[in-house]
Amino acid sequence: MIKNNIVKRDKSEYGDFQTPFELARKICRWLKEQGIEPQVLVEPTCGCGNFILAALETFPSIQYVYGIEIYKPYINETEKKLEPFVKNRNINIKIIQDDVFHFQFSDIAKKHQSKLILVLGNPPWVTNSGLSVKESGNLPTKSNLKNVAGIEAITGKGNFDIGESATFSMLKTFAESNGCFAFLIKNIVIKNIIQSQQQFAFPISDLRQIDIDAKKEFNANVDAGLFFARFNETSAVDCCVAESFDQPVIRSFGWTNHKFVADIERYKKCAEFDGVSPEIWRQGLKHDCAAVMELATTENGYKNNQNKTVNIEPDLVYPLLKSSDLKGQVITKTNRNVIVPQTLVGQNTDYLATDFPLTFDYLDKHRELFDKRKSVIYKNKPLFSIFGIGDYSFKPFKVAISGLYKQTQFSLVLPIENKPVMLDDTCYFLGFDSLEEATCVMYCLNQPEIQNLLHSIVFWNAKRVITKDILMRLDYFPILQRIEISKMLEYAERQQLTLTKSIFLQNPSFTFGRQHQEFLWK
Ligand SMILES: C[S@@+](CC[C@H](N)C(=O)[O-])C[C@H]1O[C@@H](n2cnc3c(N)ncnc32)[C@H](O)[C@@H]1O
Incomplete structure (x- = not known):
């Protein structure tokens, strides 16, 4: 339902960032350089009309304009701005107050079948989960989402961008028209749309992402760009990326050989390592109760993050590393600790009261904080799960990497005070029994082949850049088979790692990784 004539409203709920006129003009001029001469302009969330104004100024060919906007004051403002064009150029302009998820855009596509249509704009950049938090009504309804068939399939996890569903809906409606599409959207949305092309195969071609400085233009801390596509033409779905409107293409991303990659040229040089990891990558531990579970080591023993001294048995306290700690190549120190009350998910914790009474009392004193944990995964689970x-x-x-940081270096994590180190759930790791094995794998993962592969498949603008899915694609086994042991040992020496060389040099076989293959060292 349209919240009619609302005078004051929450701008963030409506993703209300009006495009500066200069940027709208720059985009229109760039479109003109691409040979675009539209007869029909569609601006699906037109706001106060800067894109429409810039398009009318740039394209004398425009005969029809359709602007849709949910917010009445913007409709008035747009209509006022466009008055001179209605009078002087006899253009048929309709600025309509409606919801982009209800308006029948298909009527426009049908009516102007033989004309060149430009769908131009900047839809709201908000996610549905952000809106649900605000209990917003500005969400595509379930039935509308059905019209936008498959949006869940694209976005997977039920969290999607309103701009993404608007983009998807416009492509569904207009892809078979004549003309083109140009939307300012988050780069991650462009990636999702291109990724979904394997499934939906809209007839679109000449796909481009032209990056903009979203901080400067919209004061938004997000990677965004202009997504351009020509309708009614099929081609390979690669999307070419340029850093700005006057720069050449810097890379292209998309599907190649049934794999979705971020940099196709770079990927081609290391595609042989895109396979299945010989070992299973694990995410670190999750407890959602840092105030109780995480302890700092101080001169006076453990302190929790409320700065309270915690006097418990040391048995269940393990050294802890977070993403921000995974900086060096070899990690031997940390000031953080975590209480680990279970050795397996779902393990009964009754033993704590008898075996570790101090730990039990401490955890039990804070039971309320455990009970407050929001995630459903903790429901009906043993205490302190x-x-x-x-x-x-x-x-x-362990060989570990951060899931959050824009870096691809793998770190070797050594036991601290004879205890294995835990990683938190922002990190991923492989666990090993021997220093030799862990060192070899860390060395392989940091070789240029795997580093190049990672750089070619990682989309840096995702919220979690490195994921388990990405790591499970890294087949470092061929590198393991090829490494020169002497070089690896030199590297280990530089890192002050004392390896038992005889394992490599005398014992010719070393059981390793995938399918327990016997790996013969050179
Ligand atoms: C990012 S602003 C961009 C406005 C305009 N396209 C421009 O580029 O300047 C998004 C616009 O979408 C409008 N909007 C938000 N939700 C909408 C909806 N469900 N239907 C139509 N317009 C909507 C907002 O009021 C806002 O004006």
């Missing part, structure tokens, strides 16, 4: 815990968590040597 944690997740992301298993045999692998207690392996003494």
Whole structure:
């Protein structure tokens, strides 16, 4: 339902960032350079009309304009701005107050079948989960989402961008028209649309992402760009990326050989390593109760993050690393600790009261904070339950990487004070029993082949850049087979790692990784 004539409203609920006129003009001029001469202009969420104004100024060919906007004051403002064009150029202009998810855009597509249509604009950049938090009514309804068939399939996890569903809906309606599409959207939405092309195969071609400085233009801390596509033409779905309107293409991303990659040229050079990881990558542990579970080591013993001294048995306290700690190549120190009350997910924790009474009393004193944990995963689970815990968590040597940071270096994590180090759930890791094995794998993962592969498949604008899915694609086994042991040992020496060389040099076989293949060292 349209919240009619609302005078004051929450701008963020409506993703209300009006495009500066200069940027709208720049985009229109760039479109003109691409040979675009539209007869029909469609602006699906036109706001106060800057795109329409810039388009009318740039394209004398425009005969029809359709602007849709939910917010009445903007309709008035747009109509006023466009008055001179109605009078002087006899253009048929309709600025309509409606919801982009209700308006029948298909009527426009049908009516102007033989004309060149330009769908131009900047839809709201908000996610539905952001809106649900605000209990917003500005969401595509379920039935409308059905019209936008498959949006869930694209976005997967039920969290999608309103701009994404608007883009998807416009492509569905107009892809078979004549003309083109130009939307300012988040780059992650462009990626999702291109990724979904394998499934939906809209007849669109000449796909481009032209990056803009969203901080400067909209004061938004997000990677965004102009997404351009020509309708009614089929081609390979690669999307070419340029850093700005006057720069050449810097890379292209899309589907190649049934894999979706971020940099096609770079990927081609290392595609042989895009396979299945010889070992299973694990996410670190999750407890959602940092105030109680995380302890700092101080001169006076453990302190929790309320700065309270915590006097408990040390047995269940393990060193902890977070994403921000995974900086060096070899990690041997941390000031953080975490209480690990279970060795397996779902393990009964009754034993705590008898075996570790101080730990039990401390946790029990804060039971309220555990009960407040929002995630459903903790419902009906043993007291003080944690997740992301298993045999692998207690392996003494780990190779780890942060899921949040824009870096691809793998770190070797060594036991601290004879205890295996835990990682939190922002990190991923492989666990090993021997330093030799862990060092070899860390060395392989940091070789240019795997680093190049990671750089070619990672989309840096995702919220979590490195994921388990990405890591499971890294087949480092061929590198393991090829490494020169002497170089690896030199590297280990530089990192001050004392490896038992005889494992490599005398014992010719070393059971390793995938399908327990016997790997013969050179
Ligand atoms: C990012 S602003 C861009 C406005 C305009 N396209 C421009 O580029 O300047 C998004 C616009 O979408 C409008 N809007 C938000 N939800 C809408 C909906 N469900 N239907 C139609 N317009 C909507 C907002 O009021 C706002 O004017």
